[in-house]
Amino acid sequence: MSWSNTHTHSSFCDGKYSLKKYVTQAIHLGMTSLGFSSHAPLPFPCDWCMKSESLLPYLSIIGQLKRQFKHEVELYAGLEVDYIPDHVSPTYFQKQEPQLDYTIGSIHYVDFFNNGTPWEVDGSFLTFQKGLKEIFNGNIKKAVSRYFALTREMIKNHTPTVLGHLDKIKIHNRYAPIFNEQELWYRREIESVLQSVKSAGVILEVNTRGIYTKKSPDPYPSGWILERIHKKGIPVTLNSDAHHPKDLIRLFPDTSKHLSNIGFANLKILKGGKWIDQPLTT
Numbered sequence: 001m002s003w004s005n006t007h008t009h010s011s012f013c014d015g016k017y018s019l020k021k022y023v024t025q026a027i028h029l030g031m032t033s034l035g036f037s038s039h040a041p042l043p044f045p046c047d048w049c050m051k052s053e054s055l056l057p058y059l060s061i062i063g064q065l066k067r068q069f070k071h072e073v074e075l076y077a078g079l080e081v082d083y084i085p086d087h088v089s090p091t092y093f094q095k096q097e098p099q100l101d102y103t104i105g106s107i108h109y110v111d112f113f114n115n116g117t118p119w120e121v122d123g124s125f126l127t128f129q130k131g132l133k134e135i136f137n138g139n140i141k142k143a144v145s146r147y148f149a150l151t152r153e154m155i156k157n158h159t160p161t162v163l164g165h166l167d168k169i170k171i172h173n174r175y176a177p178i179f180n181e182q183e184l185w186y187r188r189e190i191e192s193v194l195q196s197v198k199s200a201g202v203i204l205e206v207n208t209r210g211i212y213t214k215k216s217p218d219p220y221p222s223g224w225i226l227e228r229i230h231k232k233g234i235p236v237t238l239n240s241d242a243h244h245p246k247d248l249i250r251l252f253p254d255t256s257k258h259l260s261n262i263g264f265a266n267l268k269i270l271k272g273g274k275w276i277d278q279p280l281t282t
């Protein structure tokens with residue numbers, strides 16, 4: 001199977017190596033298409049994001065690479081964008097940069113500490129515990145529900161092309177069982193996010209990074225959520241969220257098999273400038 005991946009990070013943000021290294025690796029792997037999705041610049045200090053002055057050079061290098069390698073592999077310009085109300089959103093960059101082929105909308109921050117610092121929810125467990133205590137009074141249900149409320153708000157009002165790592169907040173369960181995915185409130189939150197995804201016509205990402213970085217035993221989203229996604233007829237795309245060229249298609253064969261066993265027949269991939277259905281043949 002010839003793979004595609006639209007979720008990749010390079011030295012423009014917190015990934016390793018130049019964009020070109022990813023291109024040569026994609027050609028080596030015989031990939032159909034490769035999309036770049038550096039973390040979009042944020043209006044406050046962030047050590048894993050692209051600097052705002054790098055955005056134009058980033059887009060221009062992708063443009064050059066597209067021309068240089070047009071006979072070898074299809075390349076696409078994207079960004080992984082946060083949604084922070086009144087600060088940043090996927091549609092902000094879509095409007096600003098017409099060269100963008102797509103955006104991945106991902107929630108990495110939920111609300112702010114009293115001193116105005118945004119709370120990063122998928123960083124260290126220590127930071128997670130601090131925000132949970134100081135912003136949400138230790139109420140995990142309220143904190144997680146807020147994470148999903150922001151996800152829905154982004155999907156509805158600032159619609160990205162792809163929704164990134166839907167349930168990444170579950171990573172903290174590996175340190176301590178902070179919530180149980182089977183509890184009714186959590187299942188309801190997920191169901192309501194899936195409804196928003198379906199209504200907005202957003203493509204849902206199946207992301208393998210949590211597994212190979214050992215942050216999660218299963219992909220984002222979890223297996224039971226993938227079953228719900230399949231039942232609802234929501235289209236999915238397969239990504240590895242690669243921060244190193246060696247991870248470009250990491251765990252794709254296993255995860256495709258998993259998807260196929262659930263009943264999915266296709267993956268959405270970027271080909272010929274369009275999101276098309278690629279049959280899942282493993």
Ligand SMILES: [Zn+2]
Nearest residue numbers: 080106164165
């Ligand atoms: Zn992310």
Ligand SMILES: [Zn+2]
Nearest residue numbers: 007009080241
């Ligand atoms: Zn990412």
